[in-house]
Amino acid sequence: MTSPAVAGSGASVDxxxxxxxxxxxxxxxxxxxxxxxxxxxxxxxxxxxxTDEVARAAGVSQPYVVRLFGSKENLFLAAIEDALARMLAGxxxxxxxxxxxxxxxxxxxxxxxRIGQAYVDLIAVRGLHQTLAHAYLLGSHPAIGxxxxxxxxxxxxxFRDEMGLDADESRAFMAEGMxxxxxxGLRIVDDYGSDPQITELFRSCFPTELPHVLEVLxxxxxxx
Amino acid sequence: MTSPAVAGSGASVDxxxxxxxxxxxxxxxxxxxxxxxxxxxxxxxxxxxxTDEVARAAGVSQPYVVRLFGSKENLFLAAIEDALARMLAGxxxxxxxxxxxxxxxxxxxxxxxRIGQAYVDLIAVRGLHQTLAHAYLLGSHPAIGxxxxxxxxxxxxxFRDEMGLDADESRAFMAEGMxxxxxxGLRIVDDYGSDPQITELFRSCFPTELPHVLEVLxxxxxxx
DNA sequence: CAATGTAGTAATCGACTGATTACAAAGTCA
DNA sequence: TGACTTTGTAATCAGTCGATTACTACATTG
Numbered sequence: 001m002t003s004p005a006v007a008g009s010g011a012s013v014d015x016x017x018x019x020x021x022x023x024x025x026x027x028x029x030x031x032x033x034x035x036x037x038x039x040x041x042x043x044x045x046x047x048x049x050x051t052d053e054v055a056r057a058a059g060v061s062q063p064y065v066v067r068l069f070g071s072k073e074n075l076f077l078a079a080i081e082d083a084l085a086r087m088l089a090g091x092x093x094x095x096x097x098x099x100x101x102x103x104x105x106x107x108x109x110x111x112x113x114r115i116g117q118a119y120v121d122l123i124a125v126r127g128l129h130q131t132l133a134h135a136y137l138l139g140s141h142p143a144i145g146x147x148x149x150x151x152x153x154x155x156x157x158x159f160r161d162e163m164g165l166d167a168d169e170s171r172a173f174m175a176e177g178m179x180x181x182x183x184x185g186l187r188i189v190d191d192y193g194s195d196p197q198i199t200e201l202f203r204s205c206f207p208t209e210l211p212h213v214l215e216v217l218x219x220x221x222x223x224x
Numbered sequence: 225m226t227s228p229a230v231a232g233s234g235a236s237v238d239x240x241x242x243x244x245x246x247x248x249x250x251x252x253x254x255x256x257x258x259x260x261x262x263x264x265x266x267x268x269x270x271x272x273x274x275t276d277e278v279a280r281a282a283g284v285s286q287p288y289v290v291r292l293f294g295s296k297e298n299l300f301l302a303a304i305e306d307a308l309a310r311m312l313a314g315x316x317x318x319x320x321x322x323x324x325x326x327x328x329x330x331x332x333x334x335x336x337x338r339i340g341q342a343y344v345d346l347i348a349v350r351g352l353h354q355t356l357a358h359a360y361l362l363g364s365h366p367a368i369g370x371x372x373x374x375x376x377x378x379x380x381x382x383f384r385d386e387m388g389l390d391a392d393e394s395r396a397f398m399a400e401g402m403x404x405x406x407x408x409g410l411r412i413v414d415d416y417g418s419d420p421q422i423t424e425l426f427r428s429c430f431p432t433e434l435p436h437v438l439e440v441l442x443x444x445x446x447x448x
Numbered sequence: 449c450a451a452t453g454t455a456g457t458a459a460t461c462g463a464c465t466g467a468t469t470a471c472a473a474a475g476t477c478a
Numbered sequence: 479t480g481a482c483t484t485t486g487t488a489a490t491c492a493g494t495c496g497a498t499t500a501c502t503a504c505a506t507t508g
Binding site: 247248249250253284285286287288291 | 454455456457458459
Binding site: 043044045046047048130133134136137138139140145148149152153156157160167168170171172174175176178179181182184185186187188190191195197198200201203204205 | 267269271272360361362363372373376377380384391395396399400403405406408409410412419421422424425427428
């Protein structure tokens, strides 16, 4: 395994392997591998990703990845659980944030804006949105499908119960989220500025966060 | 190849192989294979699907699938092109439909409703929504990513130019579409009725089309 | 009927990949 | 120091999959 950097059919996901020869606790190594896994699974999907690519991105050997997580399937399940936990943590922090906001809008509107921003900010966690989106499409898979449904329902419950939105508002929120995830997975940002239609679509989706999004999203030849 | 019906790790997609021994024109066979491809790619994704599974679903041998389309990648590209053409054809038919509508709503609202309905009706084309959604997540893939971006932009242009929506309305439309695709890919319908939260989410997404959706969407042990 | 083109398959190959095994090296602690 | 645990790798295997090759059977046409 570990083919000599043949650069597969498309993007390569190169995480910094950190300084070599360093021994870490298995817990810390596990966290590193999860970060790498989000990037690789996000770019290639569950089946398209290889444990070897995750390993190289994390700076460890392929067998070690398999041993730490038991199997590729378990690694993917751990990755989406991690992604979901990060997302809900970000949402809860944004919800609890009581810094002064524009007095012209209601506190509910202000909270909604913060949470939308938190969702967009998660773009910075490489592959998080894409990995979740991939998981959402694997409903037919016995193990992954069940986990994905549970995760999706968890987000729904956050909007309904913790944020206090009604069903229609929650649906609208999730719909915007799915669109944003789709556009990230599409790498539509690559065409921003070149195609006027795409530019318009992009502007419409990130009305306020545009500068931040363009900054945090690698473009052009940059691969992730 | 063609393992003896070992039923992979999850769903099996069994298309009727029609009566055997029948020779068809390559054009007709191509169409059959595209139907099978949508079902298989939709359930398993691009990398997860195998040309052998597509072949069995279409009732032909695996090498013939490869020969007719050149490669698995070309087959996938043909599948998403077919899916998109079907979708836009459905949209255009719904837009042109001038049957009498509720006089309480504007013609624009009525057209929007018809097109939403047309989108939901495409659920009947097995795997169409899911295959497109998979394609949308492969933005990093050199060939598929480019095709997916073009297709996505095509839909956007339909809403803006042919349907005459403004940017915000178009975005809202596409967002709802992405949410619907996600819920289909998740197979959330499987949990409809069992989990009250899911039932609510589902009802919120298909407010009017619910009976039709529940009818057209196979549930429970039924695999697709 | 011969000739040529078209639809289709069986067999098989080479590359890839997840997993396993066996082993090495570094820390830990009595 | 020496036994034991933990982190980590090299080597390799068995299964899978897309693609290729070589072939057969049916159809069409002159």
